[in-house]
Amino acid sequence: MKVYFKIQLKILSRYITDAGINKYLGWALIFIAFVFFSNYTLSENNNLHFIYILVPIFLIAKIASKRRLRFLEFCFPPKKFYKIRLIESLILSLPFAVFLLYYSYPQLALILFILSFLLAFYKRGFSFNFVVPTPFGKYPHEFIIGFRKTFPLILASYFLVAISIIYANFHLALFVIFIQFILSAGYFMHQDLLGYVWVYKHRSHLFLLKKIKLAFFQHFVLYGAELVLFFYFFSDKILLILIFYFLGVLFLSGAILLKYSAFPERIGVKESMLVALAVYFPPLLIALIPYFYVQSVKSLAKYLDD
Structure with a gap:
């Protein structure tokens, strides 16, 4: 499992370097952007806290595609499969939950953890393999x-x-x-x-x-x-x-x-x-x-x- 998560980290870092950005700088920019986004959406004046919780849920669903879950099932026994899914869900939801608690939204943090836990054990996966028509067919x-x-x-x-x-x-x-x-x-x-x-x-x-x-x-x-x-x-x-x-x-x-x-x-x-x-x-x-x-x-x- 340690090898699996090291590989995932390398893959994410490679996405950053493929964009021509130093990986350490890229992670720093992601952190700054996340803090800025959290501070803005959870500010008392914006009333966007109910939208904030949807972001980690979308990310968790994104990594739970049918194709990816089939791959994990093929590589790992059931016990490790569900353990990996749970760890991934918690990793994605934890930073959001920390900010929700910091801004005094404990109920939303609890809801986020419950949904993350349930999605970790959703085995059927989500399908994102549909072709979206675009209005830009004749352009670059x-x-x-x-x-x-x-x-x-x-x-x-x-x-x-x-x-x-x-x-x-x-x-x-x-x-x-x-x-x-x-x-x-x-x-x-x-x-x-x-x-x-x-x-x-x-x-x-x-x-x-x-x-x-x-x-x-x-x-x-x-x-x-x-x-x-x-x-x-x-x-x-x-x-x-x-x-x-x-x-x-x-x-x-x-x-x-x-x-x-x-x-x-x-x-x-x-x-x-x-x-x-x-x-x-x-x-x-x-x-x-x-x-x-x-x-x-x-x-x-x-x-x-x-």
Whole structure:
């Protein structure tokens, strides 16, 4: 069992390094993001504690796919199988339970532990093997792949949109806008194969402009409806909504330019740290975008400008 959990930790670390981020830095960023998310959702002013408990339940269900459970049953005897399932469920639920107790929600922490325990012994598994149709069929692959991989998160974001409107929670509305731009930017964290870029007839600066314009359009296709709703229900805060959207547009542009600044290599640790800083200090994007643009043009020039 120790070997099994060591392998799982290595797999998770490899996901981080595959994104071009140092594994220690990646784990640190995950920890910071988790603390920020917990503090925000469990704040007394937000009334989101009932949503907070759904996140670990989703994660536990995610690792309980039918295919994965069949694999574990094949590798381990029943006693170890259920022990592994229980340990995994507790590992995923414990950090959330700690924050629930810290913010004085012992009932929710107890409910979380009970559900985690029950899900650990649910042997039939959950099926996530369905193909989600996308509105991006004739466009490049980033939003097609990203949309399907993050479809549950997209639905969850629209659920939060509804909650923000029902409870007139403007801070939650801004939080949703921020999260959705983070999702869209995440679609550009994997580097293209050389052939995907080489086939373009545009010069490097036009290629980048087209990529950015297309990303804006695709993001608006996914989330444009909520913008109309926010304008209607928070009509006195339209300027602040537009400012957040502008910052989101800058962040999405920065993510695209970051991707091609190292092309065809993966994104480096230095660049990843700069983007992480920009998440917490958006004005930094004003300096980063020109820098990444220059680097992207240099990287692409040898393939598109000859």
